[in-house]
Amino acid sequence: MTEFNFDEVIDRRPSSSSKWTKFPDGILPFWVADMDIRAPEFMLDALKSRIDHGILGYTVTPPSLIDTAIAWLQRSYGWKVQAEWLVWIPGVVTGFNLAARTTINPGEGILIPKPVYYPFLDVPANVGGEAVLSDLILAGQQWVMDFDDLNTKAANARLFMLCNPQNPTGRVYTRPELEQVADLCLRHNLSIMSDEIHCPIILDPERKHIPIATLSPEIEAKSITLFSPTKAYNIPGLGCAVAVIPDLGIRQRFLKARAGLVPGISPMAYLACELAWADQSDWLPSLLQYIRGNEALVRATVGNRMTAVEGTYLAWIDVRDLRLNDTSAHFERHGLGLFIGEQFGGKGYIRFNFGCPRTTLDEGLRRLTAALQ
Numbered sequence: 550m551t552e553f554n555f556d557e558v559i560d561r562r563p564s565s566s567s568k569w570t571k572f573p574d575g576i577l578p579f580w581v582a583d584m585d586i587r588a589p590e591f592m593l594d595a596l597k598s599r600i601d602h603g604i605l606g607y608t609v610t611p612p613s614l615i616d617t618a619i620a621w622l623q624r625s626y627g628w629k630v631q632a633e634w635l636v637w638i639p640g641v642v643t644g645f646n647l648a649a650r651t652t653i654n655p656g657e658g659i660l661i662p663k664p665v666y667y668p669f670l671d672v673p674a675n676v677g678g679e680a681v682l683s684d685l686i687l688a689g690q691q692w693v694m695d696f697d698d699l700n701t702k703a704a705n706a707r708l709f710m711l712c713n714p715q716n717p718t719g720r721v722y723t724r725p726e727l728e729q730v731a732d733l734c735l736r737h738n739l740s741i742m743s744d745e746i747h748c749p750i751i752l753d754p755e756r757k758h759i760p761i762a763t764l765s766p767e768i769e770a771k772s773i774t775l776f777s778p779t780k781a782y783n784i785p786g787l788g789c790a791v792a793v794i795p796d797l798g799i800r801q802r803f804l805k806a807r808a809g810l811v812p813g814i815s816p817m818a819y820l821a822c823e824l825a826w827a828d829q830s831d832w833l834p835s836l837l838q839y840i841r842g843n844e845a846l847v848r849a850t851v852g853n854r855m856t857a858v859e860g861t862y863l864a865w866i867d868v869r870d871l872r873l874n875d876t877s878a879h880f881e882r883h884g885l886g887l888f889i890g891e892q893f894g895g896k897g898y899i900r901f902n903f904g905c906p907r908t909t910l911d912e913g914l915r916r917l918t919a920a921l922q
């Protein structure tokens with residue numbers, strides 16, 4: 550038995566939660582990627598103590614956070630990064646938009662495997678680039694990149710946007726798969742932006758997260774890798790992320806793109822981020838065990854409509870056979886607030902967030918069963 554009570558149900562509506570205010574009462578939300586699970590007590594206690602200090606002023610990046618981030622990357626992935634490679638930003642979405650501004654010229658192509666976390670798909674228009682999209686393909690019971698297609702399309706691109714662990718399919722790419730991406734980027738001279746925000750949330754014991762930048766010094770030099778502990782520790786409203794940018798030229802352009810536009814990070818966010826990356830307690834392993842149990846329940850409910858989730862707490866569920874005209878409305882009628890696949894570039898699918906207490910999940914799955922009939 551775990552000492553942590555992930556079964557606790559907390560009413561989030563009074564907190565102006567995005568997740569819980571989007572839909573009217575009566576609809577259970579399983580859409581946006583934050584969990585209905587309390588952050589760890591050690592973190593909440595430290596945040597309370599910080600408030601007791603009484604002054605929440607502008608804050609520089611704490612040197613202890615820089616040391617902690619470097620140690621976390623070394624300990625977790627064997628990646629030895631230099632302090633000057635780290636650029637702090639209030640969010641990963643900010644980071645990948647800055648990455649695109651930094652690495653392409655107007656009109657140049659951005660290669661994006663899809664379906665993918667929907668703000669990826671906005672990036673080309675945001676930065677005046679061309680979207681070059683490639684569909685993931687279902688090979689047996691696994692979503693994989695279509696390397697023939699990617700190789701053809703890479704000639705028209707300057708930047709590859711990777712999401713690993715992959716939102717929404719839940720893939721955690723293997724070393725051979727990442728080697729193919731790295732090889733493609735090097736052969737076609739593409740920079741690579743890798744969003745690795747979900748990397749602490751690995752569910753499949755056979756999988757290990759590998760930052761693509763660690764594959765070789767050559768790919769490291771072409772990379773911008775984005776990390777944040779906000780998903781795993783369920784503090785996404787605080788906002789703190791780091792871009793690891795080994796190449797000096799890319800880093801200088803990134804800093805220039807950030808200048809004057811991107812606000813600083815709050816003292817609470819810096820503190821929570823440092824505590825998360827320093828954490829070696831049982832909290833995260835226990836949470837992952839709980840989330841694995843949730844994943845098994847979702848899969849038992851929807852069967853082969855979904856593939857096993859290797860990482861993240863998101864299920865990508867095939868509802869093409871229902872031939873729905875208005876997918877959102879159908880599931881809302883059954884009391885479910887979901888993300889629909891179109892938004893991610895995957896028509897006919899829904900994305901179901903199972904990062905919640907068991908009782909909430911049970912009710913959601915009861916409604917889902919009815920909606921799928």
Ligand SMILES: Cc1ncc(COP(=O)(O)O)c(C=O)c1O
Pocket residue numbers: 581582639640641642643666712716744746747777779785788789790
């Ligand atoms: C893959 C991915 N990247 C980025 C984000 C958002 O990151 P941030 O809140 O730091 O901008 C999310 C949130 O769902 C995500 O799933």
